[in-house]
Amino acid sequence: MSSLILVLGDQLTETLPAIANARKTKDTILMAEVREEATYVKHHKKKIAFLFSAMRHFAKALKDDNYRVDYVSYLDDNNQGSLLGQVRYALDNGNFERVVCTTPGEHRLLKSMQQWENELGVPVEICEDNRFLSTPQEFSEWAHGKKQLRMEFFYREMRRKHHVLMDGKNPIGGKWNYDSQNRESMPETHKVPKHTTFDIDDITQDVIELVEREFEHHFGELDNFFFAVTRKDALKVLDTFIEERLHNFGQYQDAMVEGKPWMYHSHIAFYLNCGLLTPKEAIDAAERAYHAGQVPLNSAEGFIRQILGWREYVRGFYWHFMPGLKTDNYFGNTRSLPSFFWDAQTNMNCMRQCIKETEQNAYAHHIQRLMVIGNFSLLTELSPEEVQAWYLLVYADAYEWVELPNVAGMILYSDGGNLASKPYVASGSYINKMSNYCKNCGYQVSKKTGPKACPFNYLYWHFIDKHKEKLSNNNRMAMIYKTYSRMKEENIDAMKDDATIFLTKLTKNEEV
Ligand code: FAD
Numbered sequence: 317m318s319s320l321i322l323v324l325g326d327q328l329t330e331t332l333p334a335i336a337n338a339r340k341t342k343d344t345i346l347m348a349e350v351r352e353e354a355t356y357v358k359h360h361k362k363k364i365a366f367l368f369s370a371m372r373h374f375a376k377a378l379k380d381d382n383y384r385v386d387y388v389s390y391l392d393d394n395n396q397g398s399l400l401g402q403v404r405y406a407l408d409n410g411n412f413e414r415v416v417c418t419t420p421g422e423h424r425l426l427k428s429m430q431q432w433e434n435e436l437g438v439p440v441e442i443c444e445d446n447r448f449l450s451t452p453q454e455f456s457e458w459a460h461g462k463k464q465l466r467m468e469f470f471y472r473e474m475r476r477k478h479h480v481l482m483d484g485k486n487p488i489g490g491k492w493n494y495d496s497q498n499r500e501s502m503p504e505t506h507k508v509p510k511h512t513t514f515d516i517d518d519i520t521q522d523v524i525e526l527v528e529r530e531f532e533h534h535f536g537e538l539d540n541f542f543f544a545v546t547r548k549d550a551l552k553v554l555d556t557f558i559e560e561r562l563h564n565f566g567q568y569q570d571a572m573v574e575g576k577p578w579m580y581h582s583h584i585a586f587y588l589n590c591g592l593l594t595p596k597e598a599i600d601a602a603e604r605a606y607h608a609g610q611v612p613l614n615s616a617e618g619f620i621r622q623i624l625g626w627r628e629y630v631r632g633f634y635w636h637f638m639p640g641l642k643t644d645n646y647f648g649n650t651r652s653l654p655s656f657f658w659d660a661q662t663n664m665n666c667m668r669q670c671i672k673e674t675e676q677n678a679y680a681h682h683i684q685r686l687m688v689i690g691n692f693s694l695l696t697e698l699s700p701e702e703v704q705a706w707y708l709l710v711y712a713d714a715y716e717w718v719e720l721p722n723v724a725g726m727i728l729y730s731d732g733g734n735l736a737s738k739p740y741v742a743s744g745s746y747i748n749k750m751s752n753y754c755k756n757c758g759y760q761v762s763k764k765t766g767p768k769a770c771p772f773n774y775l776y777w778h779f780i781d782k783h784k785e786k787l788s789n790n791n792r793m794a795m796i797y798k799t800y801s802r803m804k805e806e807n808i809d810a811m812k813d814d815a816t817i818f819l820t821k822l823t824k825n826e827e828v
Pocket residue numbers: 580581582583584585586588589619622623626627628630680681682683685686690707708711713714715718719722723726727
């Protein structure tokens with residue numbers, strides 16, 4: 317009995333049970349570049365080029381390892397345009413008794429796969445994705461009966477369970493979390509190490525030309541392709557991060573500097589999320605560097621928390637709250653995205669820089685996504701559906717299981733607070749403290765109202781005022797509402813008036 321094993325573009329890991337259990341002389345691994353996956357949101361050009369190239373390299377490595385591989389390129393005559401179509405075509409033209417897949421990272425695709433057995437008339441086995449350190453079931457068991465699902469407590473469980481940075485039953489250093497040491501801004505003269513890039517080989521060059529032709533109208537730039545597209549090179553990105561960047565990761569984790577998109581971040585989410593790296597090897601490498609005395613505890617713990625904590629937590633959260641998470645809209649926001657989300661043409665320098673870098677690199681670091689673009693999206697009442705689609709298509713590390721909890725739960729609070737204990741909103745002073753963006757801005761961060769005032773300032777108080785019924789009982793908002801209650805009515809009115817003018821401009825898609 318031979319099996320047809322479907323491997324998706326973000327399942328490029330040889331140790332997945334579906335691949336590891338394949339019988340090399342009997343079974344066939346099917347991989348396909350299909351229009352449906354590349355366009356259900358119009359992914360960034362660099363994201364498609366990265367993934368198609370990584371898929372082609374992975375297929376080649378499997379073939380070199382004597383697996384039978386049926387690789388369908390985007391322009392192949394037999395390309396059916398969808399995963400189901402491609403599986404059906406392979407079944408019609410081969411001799412397979414069953415289909416084997418791995419649980420996909422998106423709810424829409426899992427629901428579709430669960431129907432395939434009926435549609436195809438052969439058994440379809442959906443294997444576990446064993447690349448995570450926790451399962452969705454484990455998350456749901458942890459969540460059961462809890463009023464609040466705070467990441468910090470989930471993270472502590474993960475630390476204990478996997479014995480990471482532990483000293484017996486206690487966290488190494490006596491504290492679970494060293495975030496209070498991780499909030500420094502970066503002096504402009506500080507030199508950040510160059511980020512790791514690779515030469516473009518023939519496979520990648522072909523894919524870049526394909527994407528330029530076939531996805532011409534998609535968002536983003538293709539120049540300066542920098543990605544690792546093989547496991548070997550992805551490991552090099554991880555190693556270089558541990559050697560050159562991890563030391564300062566904690567200290568500068570939240571900092572933003574104009575013209576420095578890469579900072580001390582690891583740039584490994586691209587590879588973790590498509591399978592070229594595993595989370596365990598990234599965590600182990602950071603822990604080893606700490607024990608070897610190469611990096612301080614605040615950096616090692618901060619980095620490990622992102623992977624063992626946040627990454628595992630958001631995946632469990634996604635499956636626990638889907639499909640409702642996608643349609644939740646706690647504040648009832650409906651405004652369409654302004655056109656500068658697509659071309660970065662705005663006088664707000666922080667938004668201009670973060671969107672421009674997103675356009676260039678299919679990457680922005682966490683605080684740019686959270687406290688600049690995300691903060692703006694919530695304060696300007698953008699439609700959750702449109703913001704979700706934007707984040708899913710612009711970043712090369714974005715798949716719905718990780719993008720949606722961050723967007724719906726973390727930046728938009730559209731789930732009403734299951735993920736975040738309070739909305740992540742801030743005025744311009746936060747952006748000014750953590751970046752040098754305000755120096756080159758058409759607005760003045762010190763001004764609260766008037767045509768030159770920083771829009772984040774009056775939009776922030778407009779938000780606080782507008783949602784007082786929904787938010788003022790939240791303990792974590794108490795200080796803010798105390799300050800608000802002491803503000804002069806005329807000042808609040810002036811900010812509300814400026815916010816209304818600004819929001820009307822956005823609705824009309826006028827320049828801001
Ligand atoms: P680093 O800063 O070096 O962090 C190390 C690793 O920790 C990352 O590679 C990532 O795997 C993990 N991590 C850190 N924060 C998170 C988080 N909040 N959720 C899950 N994993 C995390 N991350 C994605 O992988 N894909 C997304 O589509 C995505 N969308 C986001 C959208 C918004 C609105 C926000 C606020 C965050 C989003 N993140 C997403 C989380 C985070 O911003 C990225 O993981 C990070 O910027 C990737 O860059 P890096 O690899 O240099 O990460």
